Amino acid sequence: MAKGVKLKEIEAGLFVPSDYFRRIGRREIFPGDAPLEVDLGCGDGAFLLAMARQFPERNFLGVERLLGRVRKVARDITRAGLVNCKVLRLESKYTIEWLLERQCIKRLHLLCPDPWPKARHHERRLVQQDFLGSLWDALEPGGEFLFKTDHDEYYEWVCDQVTRFGRFTCVPWRKDDFFYPKTDFQVLWESQGKVLQSLRCVKNK
Numbered sequence: 762m763a764k765g766v767k768l769k770e771i772e773a774g775l776f777v778p779s780d781y782f783r784r785i786g787r788r789e790i791f792p793g794d795a796p797l798e799v800d801l802g803c804g805d806g807a808f809l810l811a812m813a814r815q816f817p818e819r820n821f822l823g824v825e826r827l828l829g830r831v832r833k834v835a836r837d838i839t840r841a842g843l844v845n846c847k848v849l850r851l852e853s854k855y856t857i858e859w860l861l862e863r864q865c866i867k868r869l870h871l872l873c874p875d876p877w878p879k880a881r882h883h884e885r886r887l888v889q890q891d892f893l894g895s896l897w898d899a900l901e902p903g904g905e906f907l908f909k910t911d912h913d914e915y916y917e918w919v920c921d922q923v924t925r926f927g928r929f930t931c932v933p934w935r936k937d938d939f940f941y942p943k944t945d946f947q948v949l950w951e952s953q954g955k956v957l958q959s960l961r962c963v964k965n966k
């Protein structure tokens with residue numbers, strides 16, 4: 762395939778903000794009023810694309826910092842002909858804290874994020890009090906935070922952070938409550954016999 766065609770395929774699936782230093786509303790990413798779901802650290806995008814195929818009446822934004830993964834996801838989106846899905850190459854915390862408008866996300870998915878297991882690296886974990894504050898601001902009223910990890914200690918950490926934050930209500934999340942495809946890392950971890958833990962939190966008024 763010619764280089765220009767390949768580039769066009771990538772560009773069509775990408776969301777590139779016109780300005781990284783002002784807030785972006787969801788209608789600047791997708792036209793119309795459909796609710797926005799964000800997949801933070803979307804990796805190779807299997808979950809993101811499966812959700813976009815299943816729910817054409819919702820919009821999906823993947824956020825990923827690795828260029829190779831972003832290119833792959835963007836190309837896959839274009840080839841699948843999905844108009845309700847885009848990928849943004851940016852740092853997760855910056856996206857939530859500074860880029861997206863307040864109250865514009867219906868559901869935020871954080872799936873198999875890096876657990877930073879060593880104690881001296883815990884400060885690098887994404888889920889901390891300041892992140893939860895920014896996430897609370899970015900979610901619509903009644904919006905949800907969905908989290909999965911194979912790392913038990915990180916799961917306990919996130920539960921503890923959410924409890925201390927105090928402005929989310931954790932609700933049950935059973936396997937068949939709603940369509941929720943496995944991510945690439947979930948498939949990998951489960952093939953190694955690991956068990957994932959899940960947390961579903963609703964934004965309090």
Ligand SMILES: C[S@@+](CC[C@H](N)C(=O)[O-])C[C@H]1O[C@@H](n2cnc3c(N)ncnc32)[C@H](O)[C@@H]1O
Pocket residue numbers: 801802803804805824825826827830851852853854872873874875944945946947
């Ligand atoms: C362990 S992988 C999980 C990928 C995917 N969610 C899954 O479950 O298959 C974590 C992903 O998050 C991305 N990532 C890690 N830290 C990030 C950050 N601060 N901002 C954006 N992406 C990040 C990594 O590049 C990687 O693709």
